[in-house]
Amino acid sequence: MSLTYDDGLNSQLDNVIPDLDALGLKATFFLTAENAEARLPDWTRAAEEGHEMADHTVSHPCKLRRYTAADFLSREIAPAEGFLAEAHDAGPHTFAYPCGMEALGPGSQWQGRARYLADLKPTFLAARSVDGSPNDPRRLLKSRFDLHAFEPTYDHDDPRLGFAYVERAIHAGAWAILVFHEVLPRRKGEGDTSIAVHRRILQWLVRQPVWCAPMRNVFQWVEARETGAPPAPFQSTQSLSFPPPSAKRGRNRVG
Ligand SMILES: [Zn+2]
Numbered sequence: 001m002s003l004t005y006d007d008g009l010n011s012q013l014d015n016v017i018p019d020l021d022a023l024g025l026k027a028t029f030f031l032t033a034e035n036a037e038a039r040l041p042d043w044t045r046a047a048e049e050g051h052e053m054a055d056h057t058v059s060h061p062c063k064l065r066r067y068t069a070a071d072f073l074s075r076e077i078a079p080a081e082g083f084l085a086e087a088h089d090a091g092p093h094t095f096a097y098p099c100g101m102e103a104l105g106p107g108s109q110w111q112g113r114a115r116y117l118a119d120l121k122p123t124f125l126a127a128r129s130v131d132g133s134p135n136d137p138r139r140l141l142k143s144r145f146d147l148h149a150f151e152p153t154y155d156h157d158d159p160r161l162g163f164a165y166v167e168r169a170i171h172a173g174a175w176a177i178l179v180f181h182e183v184l185p186r187r188k189g190e191g192d193t194s195i196a197v198h199r200r201i202l203q204w205l206v207r208q209p210v211w212c213a214p215m216r217n218v219f220q221w222v223e224a225r226e227t228g229a230p231p232a233p234f235q236s237t238q239s240l241s242f243p244p245p246s247a248k249r250g251r252n253r254v255g
Contacts, residue, residue: 008036030056030096033083052214053089062099100130134174149177
């Protein structure tokens with residue numbers, strides 16, 4: 001499973017990373033460059049500690065009909081990639097759709113989706129949405145730009161929906177990706193998680209039979225297994241959860 005935190009928020013630096021570090025967990029942070037740039041040194045330190053810095057555009061646009069593919073690439077994606085490089089995450093990066101919108105520019109949904117994919121495919125390993133059931137590893141290469149995820153505390157500051165979603169993934173042998181936004185001393189509004197509830201989720205997670213790692217690590221590991229390529233180095237430094245089953249050595253080949 002993967003823990004993901006969106007928008008490059010200060011509360012994630014102050015209230016999430018210390019709790020992850022205390023449990024030896026590594027996570028994915030989808031940075032919006034405009035939010036994150038004021039604390040670039042702190043994000044850089046997090047990247048150097050093994051957390052994944054990932055792309056959530058420069059300005060987090062939610063109304064996308066006015067963009068061409070070229071505009072979106074030059075204004076939102078390329079500069080955000082430059083920002084991630086400054087934060088010492090060399091990539092390849094994963095992407096999260098701002099506001100979960102997966103179509104770009106005018107025309108039909110299908111045209112908008114094709115336009116968005118044309119921007120994403122040359123740059124990103126995979127892209128995450130904000131809903132759907134846990135991801136089936138056997139279908140991952142086909143759905144790499146539509147990875148499902150779940151926001152367990154979006155409506156209620158309660159850990160139980162998160163527990164249920166991860167348990168569903170465990171029973172299905174699937175990959176659960178959880179999404180969080182602000183993590184604050186007290187929930188102030190929709191999408192916020194209190195520090196106490198977030199901590200309860202982490203403390204529960206490390207007792208479950210799951211491998212918890214950043215999205216990039218999990219995706220690359222599954223990709224290597226599915227394509228028979230040599231597996232990427234297993235980078236998790238986490239000691240409290242199970243490592244993934246080792247790749248089938250007999251299938252390893254180059255090309
Ligand atoms: Zn966002």
